[in-house]
Amino acid sequence: MNYFHNRIYNDNFENTEEKITEALKERGFGIITSVDVTNTFKEKLNKDFRKYKILGACNPENAYKAINVEDKIGLMLPCNVIVQEKDDNHTEIAAIDPVASMQAVDNENLNPIAETIRDSLKEAIDAA
Helix, strand or coil: CCCEEEEEECCCHHHHHHHHHHHHHHCCCEEEEEEEHHHHHHHHHCCCCCCEEEEEEECHHHHHHHHHHCCCHHHHCCEEEEEEEEECCEEEEEEECHHHHHHHCCCHHHHHHHHHHHHHHHHHHHHC
16 A cells, blocks of 8 residues: 555646645645655755655644544644655645545544645645
């Protein structure tokens, strides 16, 4: 089982990041964290790195359901979505597959929630 869904777009980094943020919003997700890996590597390690961001996407309704089913599941939230520059005009979007990541948790009641989130993330990536 793959642990992510991805797609490469023929567009620059900034446009692709904007498109995935909007596509996620249309599916009930908000971006609650944004880690600029490029700047972090430069500031902390003095290393240059391609454009790369980790977006912490959260769908509050599904997060509420999941936490009520498994109170420690917050350790695995939010759902990470990455945007990374492949070259000047190609950018990749990838998102965690919550079904794969939730296999570590022995709670069958999480499965339908994880499947719903997986489907929504996949739709957002494919629509961006």
